[in-house]
Amino acid sequence: xxxxxxxxxxxxxxxxxxxxxxxxxxxxxxxxxxxxxxxxxxxxxxxxxxxxxxxxxxxxxxxxxxxxxxxxxxxxxxxxxxxxxxxxxxxxxxxxxxxxxxxxxxxxxxxxxxxxxxxxxxxxxxxxxxxxxxxxxxxxxxxxxxxxxxxxxxxxxxxxxxxxxxxxxxxxxxxxxxxxxxxxxxxxxxxxxxxxxxxxxxxxxxxxxxxxxxxxxxxxxxxxxxxxxxxxxxxxxxxxxxxxxxxxxxxxxxxxxxxxxxxxxxxxxxxxxxxxxxxxxxxxxxxxxxx
Amino acid sequence: xxxxxxxxxxxxxxxxxxxxxxxxxxxxxxxxxxxxxxxxxxxxxxxxxxxxxxxxxxxxxxxxxxxxxxxxxxxxxxxxxxxxxxxxxxxxxxxxxxxxxxxxxxxxxxxxxxxxxxxxxxxxxxxxxxxxxxxxxxxxxxxxxxxxxxxxxxxxxxxxxxxxxxxxxxxxxxxxxxxxxxxxxxxxxxxxxxxxxxxxxxxxxxxxxxxxxxxxxxxxxxxxxxxxxxxxxxxxxxxxxxxxxxxxxxxxxxxxxxxxxxxxxxxxxxxxxxxxxxxxxxxxxxxxx
Numbered sequence: 001x002x003x004x005x006x007x008x009x010x011x012x013x014x015x016x017x018x019x020x021x022x023x024x025x026x027x028x029x030x031x032x033x034x035x036x037x038x039x040x041x042x043x044x045x046x047x048x049x050x051x052x053x054x055x056x057x058x059x060x061x062x063x064x065x066x067x068x069x070x071x072x073x074x075x076x077x078x079x080x081x082x083x084x085x086x087x088x089x090x091x092x093x094x095x096x097x098x099x100x101x102x103x104x105x106x107x108x109x110x111x112x113x114x115x116x117x118x119x120x121x122x123x124x125x126x127x128x129x130x131x132x133x134x135x136x137x138x139x140x141x142x143x144x145x146x147x148x149x150x151x152x153x154x155x156x157x158x159x160x161x162x163x164x165x166x167x168x169x170x171x172x173x174x175x176x177x178x179x180x181x182x183x184x185x186x187x188x189x190x191x192x193x194x195x196x197x198x199x200x201x202x203x204x205x206x207x208x209x210x211x212x213x214x215x216x217x218x219x220x221x222x223x224x225x226x227x228x229x230x231x232x233x234x235x236x237x238x239x240x241x242x243x244x245x246x247x248x249x250x251x252x253x254x255x256x257x258x259x260x261x262x263x264x265x266x267x268x269x270x271x272x273x274x275x276x277x278x279x280x281x282x283x284x285x286x287x288x289x290x291x
Numbered sequence: 292x293x294x295x296x297x298x299x300x301x302x303x304x305x306x307x308x309x310x311x312x313x314x315x316x317x318x319x320x321x322x323x324x325x326x327x328x329x330x331x332x333x334x335x336x337x338x339x340x341x342x343x344x345x346x347x348x349x350x351x352x353x354x355x356x357x358x359x360x361x362x363x364x365x366x367x368x369x370x371x372x373x374x375x376x377x378x379x380x381x382x383x384x385x386x387x388x389x390x391x392x393x394x395x396x397x398x399x400x401x402x403x404x405x406x407x408x409x410x411x412x413x414x415x416x417x418x419x420x421x422x423x424x425x426x427x428x429x430x431x432x433x434x435x436x437x438x439x440x441x442x443x444x445x446x447x448x449x450x451x452x453x454x455x456x457x458x459x460x461x462x463x464x465x466x467x468x469x470x471x472x473x474x475x476x477x478x479x480x481x482x483x484x485x486x487x488x489x490x491x492x493x494x495x496x497x498x499x500x501x502x503x504x505x506x507x508x509x510x511x512x513x514x515x516x517x518x519x520x521x522x523x524x525x526x527x528x529x530x531x532x533x534x535x536x537x538x539x540x541x542x543x544x545x546x547x548x549x550x551x552x553x554x555x556x557x558x559x560x561x562x563x564x565x566x567x568x569x570x571x572x573x574x575x576x577x578x579x580x
Contacts, residue, residue: 047578052396054576070575071401079397087311087391094310101303102400138394 003028003149003181004049008057011044011205018044020205021057028148029178031195034185035275036202042185045202046153049183050079062148075104078147080138080155088127092120092137099141111144114174132163139167143175150175152184164188168195190270199271201278209278221260222251222269229263236260240277251277300400304408305416312378315412319421322370323428326363330432333359334439341445354538356452360429361538364462367428371421372473375413379480380491382409383574390579402574406481410567413477418466426459457542464545465530472526475559478566485573488580521555529553 006024018041026032036042048055051066051073059066062076100108118136126134156164172195186192199216201209225233225248238250251269260266309315344355386392437446480495487494503516530550531539
């Protein structure tokens with residue numbers, strides 16, 4: 001069964017179109033990274049999936065309609081919007097009591113076990129905790145919920161790199177198993193490149209690119225071309241070219257690796273590099289069409 | 292898996308409100324202490340005053356001696372009303388302003404349970420909180436005054452003229468019926484707090500001011516203003532049979548039959564249901580501000 005299934009998902013705020021008819025098919029057990037510039041429609045898509053906003057089109061999450069069945073859906077779905085959403089007035093012990101009280105799939109022992117490894121005091125209020133601690137607390141709550149789908153919308157925004165690393169390590173080692181599905185948006189996409197099984201680019205409310213990471217690694221190759229070979233490399237039809245320290249780095253889609261290896265250093269590109277290439281090309285096309 | 296029973300999530304949602312809004316019980320407790328302290332101050336010279344009062348006719352004695360106790364009850368009821376108003380204005384607005392609505396909505400609690408648990412606070416929880424606070428405050432006030440009067444043998448003169456048992460029974464009628472009477476006010480405030488993007492108090496009050504002024508200028512009448520006054524302050528005339536300027540001091544003044552058959556009560560309750568249903572719908576598609 002697909003975990004998330006969308007057909008022609010559309011959302012407009014007045015005359016602004018946030019989602020322009022997107023189709024999604026996300027299988028169980030995947031870790032999908034949703035990448036896009038600010039205002040591309042990432043959060044809108046996630047909010048529709050979580051039943052936080054009404055939408056047009058067909059959308060099924062875990063076999064349910066998120067807009068009409070949000071409360072039931074939230075038994076199977078966990079959600080971290082960003083670090084700032086835990087209420088600041090609540091005490092650590094209170095938030096654990098509350099979630100334990102209302103969530104049928106919450107395992108209090110697990111949450112407390114996770115918190116025991118941190119410096120978070122049970123009597124502290126959220127407002128007294130550092131940003132990193134609030135994230136740890138939220139993560140402890142979410143990881144103690146035996147959910148099928150976890151949605152993370154910029155979960156590590158404003159955190160330092162150490163906490164960000166811990167966050168994803170805990171998520172992978174203590175939480176993820178092959179039966180869960182995770183959808184994550186983040187601006188620090190390169191940090192989670194190894195974590196993802198799938199990646200999707202979204203721009204202007206449309207999905208402009210999507211593939212699995214195996215496909216990504218098989219298809220795309222980046223070459224730091226030796227200066228004397230630049231013309232030869234360009235002749236092979238790179239989809240993007242950039243300069244770093246005076247050397248050209250060319251990005252190829254489905255090229256012969258052995259042939260490229262003769263022209264320079266070959267490596268797998270980062271998602272961010274491909275993102276820039278794909279977005280840059282679509283922007284050029286748009287400009288071309290306008291002219 | 293389905294959510295836990297509505298009852299369980301409702302129970303925890305109400306507890307959650309009490310964690311967040313400690314003023315719900317701290318404000319009445321403080322006012323209760325102030326009333327006790329004020330009574331202690333008033334005991335200076337009480338013996339002479341009491342001797343003078345005892346020369347009056349029995350009805351006047353009762354009225355004069357009961358004044359501080361009635362005042363304590365009244366001020367606590369007004370405190371609960373004000374606390375309830377400010378609670379409601381923030382209840383569905385604060386969670387959007389601090390973005391915590393995204394956290395609450397990530398949990399399997401329906402919008403209906405959330406809104407109803409918030410409506411429960413002014414309509415049921417606050418009356419239940421102030422009932423014991425009023426009784427305990429009055430009891431201590433009685434003890435303080437008796438202790439001072441005891442030396443002159445007048446200790447019993449307060450207890451016989453302010454009957455705490457009968458007074459408690461009156462409160463057991465007054466507090467729930469008052470809550471029902473004011474229910475549409477609280478429900479309106481909850482609706483505004485679910486809707487407004489800022490300045491909830493202005494949005495809650497201004498429509499009434501505008502309509503009243505319009506009616507006054509356009510038609511020269513003030514029916515709308517009278518209707519508002521009836522809702523805010525018309526309660527005692529409906530729920531009690533009182534002669535002019537007499538205090539509520541006897542169970543014989545209760546008029547539950549008239550209260551329950553007043554159209555204003557049922558009209559108000561219908562409005563309450565409409566406002567709350569609208570607040571549930573609004574909360575469903577509200578996002579952080």
